[in-house]
Amino acid sequence: MKLAYYPGCSLSTTGIEYNMSTLAVARTLGLDLWEIPEWNCCGASSAHLTNHLLALALPARNLAIAEEAGLDVAVPCAACFARFKATEAAVKDSAETRATIEEVIGRKYEAKYTVKSLLDVFVNTVGLSQIKTLVNRPLEGLKVAPYYGCLLVRPHKITQFDDPEDPVTIDQIMSAIGAEPVYWGYKTECCGAAHPTVVPEVGLKMLKSIYQGARDAGADCIVTACPLCLTNLDMRQKEVGEQNNTQYNLPVFYFTELVGLALGHDPHTLGIDKHFVDALAFLKNKGFLNPVQNRRDSE
Amino acid sequence: MLKNLEEVRVFMERINLTPGLAQAKPIRDSLKEHCGTDVGRCYQCGKCTAGCPVAFAMDYTPREIVRLLQLGLKEEALKSKTIWLCATCDTCSTRCPREVEPAKLMEGLRQEAKAKGLVADKRLDLFNDLFLQLVEKYGRVHEMGLILKFNLLSAQPLKDAGHGPGMFLKGKINPLPHTIKDNGEVKQIFARVRALGGEGK
Numbered sequence: 001m002k003l004a005y006y007p008g009c010s011l012s013t014t015g016i017e018y019n020m021s022t023l024a025v026a027r028t029l030g031l032d033l034w035e036i037p038e039w040n041c042c043g044a045s046s047a048h049l050t051n052h053l054l055a056l057a058l059p060a061r062n063l064a065i066a067e068e069a070g071l072d073v074a075v076p077c078a079a080c081f082a083r084f085k086a087t088e089a090a091v092k093d094s095a096e097t098r099a100t101i102e103e104v105i106g107r108k109y110e111a112k113y114t115v116k117s118l119l120d121v122f123v124n125t126v127g128l129s130q131i132k133t134l135v136n137r138p139l140e141g142l143k144v145a146p147y148y149g150c151l152l153v154r155p156h157k158i159t160q161f162d163d164p165e166d167p168v169t170i171d172q173i174m175s176a177i178g179a180e181p182v183y184w185g186y187k188t189e190c191c192g193a194a195h196p197t198v199v200p201e202v203g204l205k206m207l208k209s210i211y212q213g214a215r216d217a218g219a220d221c222i223v224t225a226c227p228l229c230l231t232n233l234d235m236r237q238k239e240v241g242e243q244n245n246t247q248y249n250l251p252v253f254y255f256t257e258l259v260g261l262a263l264g265h266d267p268h269t270l271g272i273d274k275h276f277v278d279a280l281a282f283l284k285n286k287g288f289l290n291p292v293q294n295r296r297d298s299e
Numbered sequence: 300m301l302k303n304l305e306e307v308r309v310f311m312e313r314i315n316l317t318p319g320l321a322q323a324k325p326i327r328d329s330l331k332e333h334c335g336t337d338v339g340r341c342y343q344c345g346k347c348t349a350g351c352p353v354a355f356a357m358d359y360t361p362r363e364i365v366r367l368l369q370l371g372l373k374e375e376a377l378k379s380k381t382i383w384l385c386a387t388c389d390t391c392s393t394r395c396p397r398e399v400e401p402a403k404l405m406e407g408l409r410q411e412a413k414a415k416g417l418v419a420d421k422r423l424d425l426f427n428d429l430f431l432q433l434v435e436k437y438g439r440v441h442e443m444g445l446i447l448k449f450n451l452l453s454a455q456p457l458k459d460a461g462h463g464p465g466m467f468l469k470g471k472i473n474p475l476p477h478t479i480k481d482n483g484e485v486k487q488i489f490a491r492v493r494a495l496g497g498e499g500k
Contacts, residue, residue, distance in 0.1 A: 009439045009440040009441075009442065010442070012439075013441075013442045013443070013471055013472055014442055014466070014471050014472070016470060016471055038438075038479045038480060038481070039479070040434070040438040040439060040479060040482075040484075040485045041433075041434045041438065041439045041440050041485075043431070043434060044430070044440075045387060045427075046426070046427035046428075046430035046431050046434075047431060047434075048387075048406060049387070049406060049409055049410070049427050050409075050410065050413070050427050050428075050431060051410065051492060052410070053492050053495060054431075054488070054489070054492045057488050057491075057492060058434070058485075058488065061484060061485070061488065100495070103491065104488055104491045104492060104495070105484070105488055106484065106487060150386075150387075150388040150389055150390070151389075154388070154389035154390070154392070154393050155389050155392055155393065155400075155402075156393065164393045165393070188390075189352055190352045190353075190386050190388035190390070192352075192386055193386050193387075193388075194423070194426055195353075195384075195386055197426075197446065197449075197459065198422050198423055198426045198449070199356075199384065199420070199422060199423065200458075201356075202353060202356040202384060205355070205356075206352050206353070206386075209352075235462055235465075235466075273469075274469040274470065274471060275469075276462075276465060
C-alpha cells in the first residue's frame, strides 16, 4: 500500500522519534510511505488564528503535490492532520473557495484523495489483525493511558475519525500488541498546545490534570499520536511535578514506538532513547528490552 | 472567578441594554457570515464553560463571551483575554447542544481584534507572528529559532533554557534553520494572501 507521507516540521526536530518509529514500523507493516517532496509547513495553529485564507493555502500546496502523484496522504502529527482536513473540507464544500486557494498556491487542487491520520492508517488500512499477527514481543502487563488530545478527533465533522468524546483507536492498537489500555477521563483533554511555552502559568496547570488523571487510573505510562502533546507531557513533566511536590514518573510514548517495540524493533531504532522521562530504563525494568526472536532491525 | 463575576455585574449595571440589543442583530449577522456560527441559538446552558480546559484563566468564560455577543457588546469580547487564551481544542463546539461553535467565534474575534489593534495578550500574538515569519522565510518552522526569538522578544531570555542542552543532546534540535530548497512558492502564497486583502501574517 503506497501513501503520500507528510512528516511536518515537528517530526524533524522535537518529534524526531515519531518519524523514526513511523518509518521503521511502516516497513514491517508493508506500508510504502512516499515523503511529499519539498513539503512546506502547514501553518499549524498560528495561521488559522491569524488569517483564514493563509491557513487553508499552506496545507493546500502539499496536498496538491500529493494529488499530482495520485495518492492519499498519511499525516502523523495531529495538528498538521487537523489543518489538512480543514483544507480538504473547504475545497470539497465550495468551488469558490477552491478557485481562490488554487489561485493563491498556483497549483490545481481538487481534493480528489483523502487525508488520513497515521492512526487511522494503522487501524483501518493495515488493520488490527495484521498488526496482531506481526507481534513477536507482546507488551503484556504494560498499563497505558491512551491520550488522543484534541485535534485527531475534533471537530468531528471535519476529522471524520473515531469518537470525539471517547475515541478508542489507540486503545485498540494497544490491546493488539498485548498492552492494557486503562480507562480514564482525560483521553481527549487539551495539553495546552503552545500554552505551556507561551503562557506557562496557564499551560502547566492543564498538564497537571492529565498527569493526575493518568496516575489515578493506574497507568504506568501515557501513549499519544501527537508530537506537540508528547513534547508537552514529556518535557514539562518534571517541572509540573516539582511545582506540585510530586514525581509523576510517567514515560510518554508515541503509539508507533510501542508498536515497533512489540514488532521486535530495537528501541534505539525507534528513538525511545530520546525522551526526557527515561523511557528506556522504564521498559528495561518491565522486561521489554530482553532479546526477542526474529528481530527486525536488519530488515 | 468570583472577582470576575463581580466585575461583570458592575459592568452590566453601567450600561443601557436597549441600544445594545438594537446593535445586536447586525453583529449577530456578521458573526454568522464570518465565523459560520449563530450566537442567537445559544440558550446559555454553560456546557461550553464546564468543559473548557482554560476557563479557569479567562476573564470572561466562553458562555459569557457568547452572551456579550448576543447583547451586541462585541467590543468587550474583542478586548478580552479569553479570545487569546482559548487553546482552540474545540471541546465547546463539540459539546454545544445548540450547535453554536464558540471556538470558531474565538478564532474570528481574534483575527478582528488583531486587525483593530485590541490585543489583550501580547505573548500569544507575538508567538503566532514569529511562527508565520519563519514559515514565510524558510518554508518550514525552525523550532529552536522560534522559541529563542519568542523568549527574547517577550523579555524572558532564560525561560526554558534548562531544556536546551537535553534537547540538543537527544538530537531533537538543530542549530540550523530547516528549509526547503526553493521557498519561492511559499513566499508567493503569503504575497497573494496579502494581495487578496488578508494581512497574511
